[in-house]
Amino acid sequence: MADPARSLRVHDRGRLADPLFKGAVTACGASVLVILGLMIARTTSDAWPIFRSEGLGFFLGTQWSAGFSRTAITGEYGAFPFIYGTLVTAAIAITIALPLAVAVALYITQLAPRRLRNPLSYAVEILAAVPSVVYGLWGLLFFLPVVLRPVMNVLADRLGGFFLFEGPVFGVSYFAAGVVLAIMILPIITAITREVVAVNPTDAQHAAYGLGATRWEVIRRVVLPGSFSGVVGATMLGLGRALGETIAAAMLVGGSQRFGSSLLFAGDTMAAHIANTFQDASPETVLALLAMGVALFLVTTVVNVAARVLVWRIGRVTGDAAA
Amino acid sequence: MTTTTDSRRPRRTSPTGHPSLRDREASARSRAAKDRAARALLLAGMVVALIPLALILFEVARRGLHVVDLEFFTHVEPPYRREGGGYAQGFVGTALIMALAVAMAVPLGIAAAVYLVEYGRGRLAILVRFFTDVMTGVPSVFVGLFVYALLVVGPGQLRFGTFVAAVAIGIMMLPIVVRSSEEMLRLVPDELRKASYALGARRWQTVVKTVLPAAGPGIVTGSMLAVARGAGETAPLLLTALGSLQVVTALQGTPQSSLTLLIYRGAIQPFDAGIQRAWGGALALIAFVLLFTVAARLIGSRAVALRR
């Protein structure tokens, strides 16, 4: 900054203040990196003995038997059932949430009367504000017995031959967790899709209308193709949230340390298993759970980073919508 | 603008077999039909998406309303199977944990945002911005694991308590505060800064006395949204706060309860009285989170309106 006439500066004592201030805020900015780095470093180094002793078997092994030693690794830690459960519940969630979210985003931006746009967007955002434990409570004690169980019974009765819907119906299952997860990730995908669609260039749309296209044709042939990468990014952000969701999944997925091909099977996810067993795990099992946490963190980070690369061009990604 | 279909003229093909101009009407009709079908589908999607929201709010209110009374806020939870009592230890616990978390995360986050906006030109800023985004997606249970391994039992040896719980929640809140504050600071017009410099203010004075107040309401919005998010977290608290049967006001050293822990444990146990209290707690929690979110938005939109 150019130094203006000295008379405007009352005193010169503050010469050090600027560099100090800059140093302080730079340190604060770097603190984010420090915290993140510490998280990764500490957990990975703690969990390293598990990775070393299991190797790839950690990700592919299907047996998770906790050991009780306080000094050595005696258990067998194959996390595949949990990885499988995480992927299946997330897949169910995306399958249900993605079409709904795109439909909602398109409706709000293209079809809704102007007066309704804000209220409808707020309504969807309220879904994002509901805490995860409330989703779990509501899901377990209301949605599951009243809505999901009859649906699952019908699926098992009518389609029971198909491997995806083989009974018996447990209630808590991949399906129950997946449906509630879908409700939870709907707002994120909707919010970002909405933004993506809103910044879609209007001249191409107007040109299409000028040529006589119907509303739907404009959406299908102009808006959606242009927003495609943004929608994919939005979906991946939703996927990242679904992968890491802990409490609602813990209450709804079933707590069985096996995996099965049926969607009605009661299984477990990585995050849910950590939450359920951490409280009374022996020291070596704590390490194994840390290892699972690290694996989960890596997967969600990869998904989130890829998502943001796809979406960052679309302008600001608000912290609250995407969180 | 949609094409109109003239359904009075019958369809015809020309004698040469080429598609007749009149076929355009037929295709126009089917295109209009598809358009109507698509609109109906999108509307149906909107309705289906809103049904869970209605169900959640309605059910929680219905089951929780008769549980929430003055006693609910002032008494602790009795044994699960006994009626009465309340979630006092949870309200106090959540309040204390959030107070500490805000004290740690909000100043740090705002300062980091100041760095990104005012000074962030080089590679460090790119890294910080990128990894802040990464942090918004960290699974909450992982943060709890980290704080347990580092502070509760590891080198920290702090044991369970309010402070370690606040650290976990603070870590979750930090990226939200940073990102939203950064946006708000960017929205402050550059003319304000230039005017401040022209008056002879130093860099830090400009930031602290001009830019931050100008972005103030927006930053408050972002922080309140972060608080709403943090108050609803459960997994990080499972092994940093542990839980308590009594109201705990100590800031560290004694296990602390929280509203979310009480709801979680109340929901997975079988006794009816405890389940009812869990619904009541869920109602209180949702009410708090929604009020905070709505208030945050109101502050934010009023600030934007004032600026115009």
Next chain:
Amino acid sequence: MRTWRMAIATALSASVLAACGGNGGALPAAPGDVADRTGDETAGNRGELSGALVGAGATFPTPVFQDWILAYGESVQPGASINYQSIGSGGGIEQFIGQTVDFGSSERFLDDDGVAEAAAARGCDPLQVPVLFGAVTIAYNAAVGLEGLVLDAATISGIFRREITRWDDPAIAEINPGLDLPDTDIIPVHRSDGSGTTSVFTTWLQDEDPAWAEELGSGTEVNWPAGTIGGQGNEGVTAGIEQNPGGIGYVNQAYALENDLPTAAVVNADGNPIEPTLDATTAAVEGIDVPDDFRFHILGVGDDGYPITGTNWVFAWECGYDAGTAALLRDFWTWATQTAQADELAVELGYAPLGESLKPRVLETIERINAEDE
């Protein structure tokens, strides 16, 4: 910043609330009130002790522990606050050895490794005493509609190994000739956390059924087969049974009683089908020869005894507490194990209190809490 002011205001009002907070959920006065208490050891301390205790561990005794804490705080030491977090027996042992709690509770006693580790951690010996006995009942969903169901080790093992998958399986029909068994799925519910109840259940199964011993063994966690559900704590298993029409699981009797779940009569070592009543639990315990270190299993129960009976141990240290905490710890556990008031509360929930011969031995060990430092 406005957020800070709001936060401070919230914290202040919360502290005000805390000041008026007290114990909720009044306990009806137990018959045999304070005046009738046997054990004058605590009479001198009544009302004088204050401070806080933190304990954690098994979910097996949680209903009665919570009642004990409530009654103790109301009628014996109003100045004391005791926080017991039921996180599972495994957690009780871990948090105890990790010294994050004042006392631990578990249905698995500390074995030699555990004792050695605990001693190394604190620098003095850990103390473990049994405080009550309870039955691990086989409870099932009322919608199954069966009264007086009888099961033996082989059928229970078959159910939980998913070899028996329907209620009308011939193996079940064979030992229940008079019952009309429905043709529906059985949904077995087990523990998803590290559980002492699981340990008691599987130890008995391992002892009785060779197929179980071979496939699953015993422990606080076993490899449950596919097609089962896991619940967290006795609470979660009970909820799981309640929420599934064909559900069956192993839970402490208090949970079955308080939730009106029907329980099966289990065939004991003498071939008698025994229901999990208080008398049966007491009978099971009577024949046990309790060694000096209080470490024992209840197996091979015959006569009128209920075969799947579990013990709950409490762990404390011989040193390292401050004087106030130690005094409160001794006083509470003395009250809990020696007085008629505490016994009545346990009996109300179906737990069998310590027998007359065990009580003085347990008291002796309780008085050794913090003995090295005092």
